[in-house]
Amino acid sequence: MTKKIIIAIDGHSSCGKSTMAKQLAKEIGYVYVDTGAMYRAVTLYAMRNGMYPDEGIQEAELKAAVDEGKIQIGFKFNPETGRPDTYLNGEKVEDEIRQMAVSNRVSPIAALPFVRALLTQQQQAMGKEKGIVMDGRDIGTAVFPQAEMKVFVTASAKVRAQRRYDELMGKATTQEEKDALDFDEILKNVEERDYLDSHREVAPLRQAEDAIVLDNSNLTREEQSAWLLEKYKEIVK
């Protein structure tokens, strides 16, 4: 039997990391964990509980909620979509956490040391048995620095904004929702998050020294998946 390993996939926002990570996990029978969804779920919790008004995050209140164990995040496999759905305190929040309202607010939440400490600990527990593909920003550097396979994915900001635009357009069900989508706003969000994610003090987005780099600006999904599977096979050989 092939040995089980930890696969860390890090990179910029909207670069297709999760699609390729999910596909790989399916192909090799590993568990897939989207850590961005966990930061998004904490953001949604703060927004819903009046801890994240326009003026900024109510840090003390959010920290108290974290310390009291009031924010429980989990995943449940959805056989209909073939992917795990994100749950916040028992409620499925998969669609809500992908909305622009959350995307626009998540980076400052992800910069808070107590939020990172909580989620890092949970992610490490999920990888205890190995056999896991985890995607995020700091998986190969902070969560699993010992991961046997590390990939750092990137693509130009424009290409990434276009992918996110297409994804949101595909999900929009009414003309009103479609009209509300603005490519320039999405591009701005992608660039702002790149900056914030790379410049925060705790576990900033950076390429691990031993990561394999993949610029997928000009690759199709199939090409990326084939590339990733090939790398995995080389590593476990």
Ligand code: DC
């Ligand atoms: O991958 P995503 O766009 O869903 O991630 C949402 C935000 O969470 C992103 O702005 C960066 C942050 N994040 C992080 O800081 N560390 C991770 N391991 C995953 C995501």
